[in-house]
Amino acid sequence: MDAADEARLLEEELEENPNDREALLLGVAKAWREAGDHGRAIELLTEAVELDVEDGDCPRVLLAEVLFDAGRDDEARAQLHALRLSRPDSPEPYHQAADLMRKRGEFAEALTWFDLAVARLDPDERARSYLTVGRLQVRRRLGLPPDDLDTSVEHLDRHLDEVVRKLRS
Template identity: 40%
Template structure:
């Protein structure tokens, strides 16, 4: 399994709109991942597909598994988990995760973009602006 294989699966899903099948397939792949892709990365992608399918609880479960796995991922699984928690009505937990991410001072601009989008989706334009600006500062530093 390569990143290109995972990208192909996700592109097919964008074409078909069948996020549930993609989520199931990625969940299965995470159990037997080999090659140049980390298990945590596959779990994160599976969580995203469950979230696109509207199953935020399943998405949160997979994001937590990605965090517990500790393998390499794009971005920070906590940002994706925060998004799922907001969707589940667990805003206090989500905001705690966002503050933990902030305290860690990430160096990956992708993390800032993700958190900014999550906060914007929750109607927190000020928070989104702060995170986007901080991400730009990371890039320019």
């Protein structure tokens, strides 16, 4: 079974279970994206955004990612702007946006999203969070000098490097 077959099966499940539509939308959208049907993924993610679907993945960030994939950068940036205006309390949507922009090589924008995410952590969490490590890594990439927050998580960054090295060997 290829990705398109899997997406069609998931779409059938979506249609057969209208009461579970909100819970299934993101999974079906991801399947269509994997199958290369950006148009259908965008339709489903737009619906998820309009329904304000709550999930571990932020529908707006996923929608922005698919829009970037489809070469619709202005629309993708508009989704990220709308996310910023919605001011979620959780750090997770900001973290997802930061990772998206980091993957795209847009490090200054990634830093803005990391700063927004870290601001939603309590002070004790900031010094223990790999989210803060992501911020540190982006700041290094931008050539910025370490600030107090960077210094507080350098030990986590070293630990992460060590784990990655062990996994690669």
